[in-house]
Amino acid sequence: MLHTVNKSPFEKNSLRTCLRLAKRGSDILLIQDAVYAALSATEWTEMMMDAVNEHRIYVLEPDLAARGLSRDRLIQGVKTVGYDGFVELACRNDPVQSWL
Amino acid sequence: MKFALVVNEGPYQHQASDTAYHFAKAALTAGHEVPRVFFYHDGVNNGTRLTTPPQDDRHIVDRWSQLAQEAGLDLVVCVAAAQRRGIVDPDEAKRNGKDTDNLADHFRISGLGQLIESAIQADRLLVFGD
Numbered sequence: 001m002l003h004t005v006n007k008s009p010f011e012k013n014s015l016r017t018c019l020r021l022a023k024r025g026s027d028i029l030l031i032q033d034a035v036y037a038a039l040s041a042t043e044w045t046e047m048m049m050d051a052v053n054e055h056r057i058y059v060l061e062p063d064l065a066a067r068g069l070s071r072d073r074l075i076q077g078v079k080t081v082g083y084d085g086f087v088e089l090a091c092r093n094d095p096v097q098s099w100l
Numbered sequence: 101m102k103f104a105l106v107v108n109e110g111p112y113q114h115q116a117s118d119t120a121y122h123f124a125k126a127a128l129t130a131g132h133e134v135p136r137v138f139f140y141h142d143g144v145n146n147g148t149r150l151t152t153p154p155q156d157d158r159h160i161v162d163r164w165s166q167l168a169q170e171a172g173l174d175l176v177v178c179v180a181a182a183q184r185r186g187i188v189d190p191d192e193a194k195r196n197g198k199d200t201d202n203l204a205d206h207f208r209i210s211g212l213g214q215l216i217e218s219a220i221q222a223d224r225l226l227v228f229g230d
Contacts, residue, residue, distance in 0.1 A: 004226075006115075032115045062122070063115075083126035090123075090224050091101050091132075098227040100108075 001026060002093035006100065008033040009044045014099040019051050027089050029081070031060040035067060038078045045075060052077035060086060103127050104222035105137045106215065108229030110145035111160035112153070116228040117146050121163060123226065128171050136174040136218045137164070139207075141229070144182040147175065149204035161204050168206035175207040176214045 003022055005015045015030075015037050022028060028051070030038055037044050038059045051057055052075060061080040064071070071080055081089065090096050105124060109116035124134045139146050151161040168175050177187060183196070189209050193201040203209060219225045 006119075031119060063119075083122045084130060086123055087103075087127045087130050087132065090103070090127075090226065094224065096224055096226050098229070100227065100229045 002089050002096045003028045004096065004098050005030055005034040005037075006032040006098070008036040009047075010036060016047070018097075018099045019047070019055075022055060024054050026055045027058065027093055028055050029058045029060065029086060029089055031063055031086075033067075035059050035064045035069065038064075038074050039069065040073060040075050048075050048078070058085070058089065101127075101224065102133045102135055102222040104218035104225045105134065106225065106227045106229075107137060107139050107143035107146060108141045108227065110142040111151070113142075114230060116230065117143070117160055117164075118158075120226075120228040121160070121167070123228075124167060124171075124173070128167075134171065134173055135222065136176060136214065138215045138218060139175070139177045139181075140215065141178075141181055142185070143229075144177045144185050144187045147177045147182070147187055147204050147207040148202045150202050151204075165205045165207070173206075174214075176210050177203070177207055178215075179209050179211050182209055 003018050005018050007014050009015045057078045058081050061082055105120050107117050107120045111117045127134050153159055188201045189203040190201045
C-alpha cells in the first residue's frame, strides 16, 4: 500500500495517524505541506527518524522546491521523487491510501 | 496501468487540483492511462469556463480542458455538488430555468455512478483533497 500524506504535522495529526497504522516497510509519500515533516531539526524530526527506520519515506521534490526548501534540509534516509516517481510508487503499490 | 483520479477541492485555494493535474501528466507521459477524473465537492469549481486568472498565473480550468482534448480524459463533474455551487451545462441550465451555463470545454456533468465505475475499472484510485 502507498500512503500519501498532504498536511504538515504542525497543522494536523494525519501523518502521525498514518505512521501509527502503516504496516512496517510501507511506502509513504509526503506531498504538499507534508514535506515540512521531513525537515531536520524540528520537533517532528525524532518521530520521522524512527519512521525512516521502519518505512520508506519519500518527499515530492517539486512541493519541497515550491516552499523554498532544498534537499539538504531533509532528514537522512528520506528520498525525494518527482511526479514521475509518484506515478511509479502508485504503480508498485496497491491500493493508494490518501490520508486527507 | 489505468489511474482514476478524484479532485475534492476547488482551484486556487488548495493544491489538490494542481497535484492531480501534474500526476495525470506524469502518468500519461509514462505511457499509463488516465481514463477519468472525477470532480466532487468543491472540486466541481475546476469546471467553470468563466474562470479568468491573471495572465501570469496558471489557468487551472483550461489546463484540464487541454489535457482532456490531447489525451482523451473524461472530466466528470458531480451533478449534485455542481448544482449547489452553480456549475451548469446547457441542459441543466434549461431544466433549472437559468439564463446561462458555465461548464468548461471537455467537462461533463454526471453522477456518482461514474466515480464507482472508475473505481472498479481503474487499477488505482487516487484521491486529491484537503
